[in-house]
Amino acid sequence: xxxxLSDSLxxxxxxxxxxxxxxxxxxxxxIKTYSGILGVDKQVSCSKIDDILLDSEFEKQINQNxxxxxxxxxxxxxxxxxxxxxxxxxxxxCRTAFFFSSTKGNVELLEKNSFEEDRLYLWHTAKMITxxxxxxxxxxxVSNACISGICSIISASRAIESGRFDNxxxxxxxxxxKFTISGFSCLKALSPEPCKPxxxxxxxxxxxxxxxxxxxxxxxxxSKYTSFLAGSIRNDANHISGPSRTAEGAYNALTDILTGxxxxxxxxxxxxxxxxxxxxxxxxxxxxxxxxxNKPINAFKGYYGxxxxxxxxxxxxxxxxxINDNTVLKTRGFENLGVSREINPTRxxxxxxxxxxxxxxxxxxxxxxxxxxxxxx
Amino acid sequence: xxxxxxYSYINQSNLSFGTSSFKSEITxxxxxxxxxxxxxxxxxxxxxxxFFKMDNLSKIGFLNAELLLSHFPEVExxxxxxxxxxxxxxxxxxxxxxxxxxxxSNNYYPSPALFVYTLPNIETGEICIRHKFMGESSFYVTxxxxxxxxxxxxEDSLKxxxxxxxxxxxxxxxxxxxxxxxxxxxxxxxxxxxxxxxIEKIFKSLFL
Numbered sequence: 118x119x120x121x122l123s124d125s126l127x128x129x130x131x132x133x134x135x136x137x138x139x140x141x142x143x144x145x146x147x148i149k150t151y152s153g154i155l156g157v158d159k160q161v162s163c164s165k166i167d168d169i170l171l172d173s174e175f176e177k178q179i180n181q182n183x184x185x186x187x188x189x190x191x192x193x194x195x196x197x198x199x200x201x202x203x204x205x206x207x208x209x210x211c212r213t214a215f216f217f218s219s220t221k222g223n224v225e226l227l228e229k230n231s232f233e234e235d236r237l238y239l240w241h242t243a244k245m246i247t248x249x250x251x252x253x254x255x256x257x258x259v260s261n262a263c264i265s266g267i268c269s270i271i272s273a274s275r276a277i278e279s280g281r282f283d284n285x286x287x288x289x290x291x292x293x294x295k296f297t298i299s300g301f302s303c304l305k306a307l308s309p310e311p312c313k314p315x316x317x318x319x320x321x322x323x324x325x326x327x328x329x330x331x332x333x334x335x336x337x338x339x340s341k342y343t344s345f346l347a348g349s350i351r352n353d354a355n356h357i358s359g360p361s362r363t364a365e366g367a368y369n370a371l372t373d374i375l376t377g378x379x380x381x382x383x384x385x386x387x388x389x390x391x392x393x394x395x396x397x398x399x400x401x402x403x404x405x406x407x408x409x410x411n412k413p414i415n416a417f418k419g420y421y422g423x424x425x426x427x428x429x430x431x432x433x434x435x436x437x438x439x440i441n442d443n444t445v446l447k448t449r450g451f452e453n454l455g456v457s458r459e460i461n462p463t464r465x466x467x468x469x470x471x472x473x474x475x476x477x478x479x480x481x482x483x484x485x486x487x488x489x490x491x492x493x494x
Numbered sequence: 495x496x497x498x499x500x501y502s503y504i505n506q507s508n509l510s511f512g513t514s515s516f517k518s519e520i521t522x523x524x525x526x527x528x529x530x531x532x533x534x535x536x537x538x539x540x541x542x543x544x545f546f547k548m549d550n551l552s553k554i555g556f557l558n559a560e561l562l563l564s565h566f567p568e569v570e571x572x573x574x575x576x577x578x579x580x581x582x583x584x585x586x587x588x589x590x591x592x593x594x595x596x597x598x599s600n601n602y603y604p605s606p607a608l609f610v611y612t613l614p615n616i617e618t619g620e621i622c623i624r625h626k627f628m629g630e631s632s633f634y635v636t637x638x639x640x641x642x643x644x645x646x647x648x649e650d651s652l653k654x655x656x657x658x659x660x661x662x663x664x665x666x667x668x669x670x671x672x673x674x675x676x677x678x679x680x681x682x683x684x685x686x687x688x689x690x691x692x693i694e695k696i697f698k699s700l701f702l
Binding site for chain 2: 157158220221222224227228237238239240241244255257258259260261262268272275276279281295296299300301302303304305349350351352353354355356357358365366369373480481482483484
């Protein structure tokens with residue numbers, strides 16, 4: 118059994134996970150519409166962490182001069198510190214593994230780097246985190262596009278189950294940059310307005326910023342908080358930047374974790390729901406093929422935008438808080454169904470007494486992952 | 495337990511590539527019109543036009559997978575075959591190319607084909623597409639070649655996949671160093687264990 122001991126979120130909706138969850142439950146969003154953000158010449162809607170707040174919280178909680186760290190490093194360190202303090206695990210032990218999931222890390226330094234060259238490497242960010250917490254292990258970086266966060270959780274749970282480690286600190290972080298805004302723009306994937314997952318008027322995704330941490334531990338008894346039951350990673354083997362038309366990888370990942378499982382006990386599916394035409398359509402096909410059409414599904418991109426390598430952890434944390442609060446959160450931005458299959462995205466927060474939720478996620482490179490979590494006892 | 499079915503490698507510092515039983519070298523002649531990776535593609539007479547759209551990391555993965563799997567046709571189209579790759583620099587070389595393109599404000603929205611390769615796991619995706627592998631695909635980054643982590647992570651994944659293609663693809667001082675293994679749960683007569691010691695031994699015999 119893999120228990121989640123604690124978590125932490127640093128996002129525009131709050132600087133701890135409880136604050137984030139309460140704001141999401143109230144229907145607030147971190148997404149704002151900008152013109153000229155980061156020097157981009159058109160309207161962009163995105164979810165950005167306030168710089169002044171980040172610096173002041175960093176100096177208060179980490180007690181270090183914020184000038185020495187990049188924005189990404191500050192957000193990641195703050196997030197890990199909070200989760201570690203709440204969990205009471207020994208981070209200095211060789212039995213505690215560190216996982217870092219990110220797609221682009223400190224990529225903003227490519228434009229202007231006032232730090233040393235090594236700061237550009239993902240392993241460097243990860244090592245800075247383990248050094249800060251005096252952890253003796255070499256950190257493991259998972260960079261598997263948008264599913265990186267869930268892959269880290271799955272990889273860490275296996276490392277614990279195999280007996281190599283007792284605990285794992287998993288942090289995911291990605292921030293806005295001219296680099297990613299340009300890239301998603303040239304793919305025509307960005308919506309100029311706040312995104313509308315699964316909606317018939319959806320125009321694409323919004324990018325967002327987050328650092329999200331989860332601490333996993335081997336446990337014999339049921340956790341007070343959420344536990345991780347199973348996960349699967351599957352490739353579509355179809356296209357490097359478009360999802361499978363039959364949702365092959367997502368369907369296979371769901372099949373792996375749900376075969377033999379009583380789906381009656383599932384409260385909801387927390388989808389990827391990026392609000393791009395192709396992603397949401399593909400997920401509707403996966404859910405239809407799994408016969409989960411009547412199950413409430415939700416997506417959190419309307420609150421946070423797409424936070425790339427942090428998304429899987431961020432969304433698993435929010436979903437965990439909601440299941441422990443007997444709540445299925447609404448899909449902010451969704452009004453009228455705009456996918457080919459009859460599925461059931463939430464329009465309001467709902468009450469639930471069911472104990473499990475499924476996290477579904479997909480990314481470039483044809484990657485898909487699904488995981489199942491159980492509420493605390 | 496995990497076992498090495500076979501391995502393949504690409505080593506730019508001595509212009510060689512091959513598998514455990516086959517070694518070929520690129521000569522100055524081969525290099526006249528092509529870069530090193532294209533020279534391997536031409537020399538092997540591969541026919542996969544998408545190769546020319548790929549970035550170098552994906553080209554390395556593609557070529558290593560071709561070299562290796564040409565000896566094991568039974569592995570093609572396996573639903574439970576996975577690809578797990580590791581390196582040090584992620585997609586940083588391609589990231590720098592993309593950044594150098596968009597730094598010119600007239601070129602802030604370049605061709606989408608460029609951006610897609612700014613993710614390292616496109617290497618694993620390209621291999622999955624080529625060989626119709628529908629198992630796990632993952633990309634990990636570590637500061638140095640770490641045979642222990644490779645052995646542990648692949649052995650964990652093998653519990654959920656029948657067979658895994660796994661390896662290290664990196665550039666050291668702009669020189670390509672890549673080693674890829676075909677790893678199976680099943681032991682054949684002369685297969686060696688896919689463990690840290692054997693991975694390290696093969697890596698050192700090729701690159702040090």
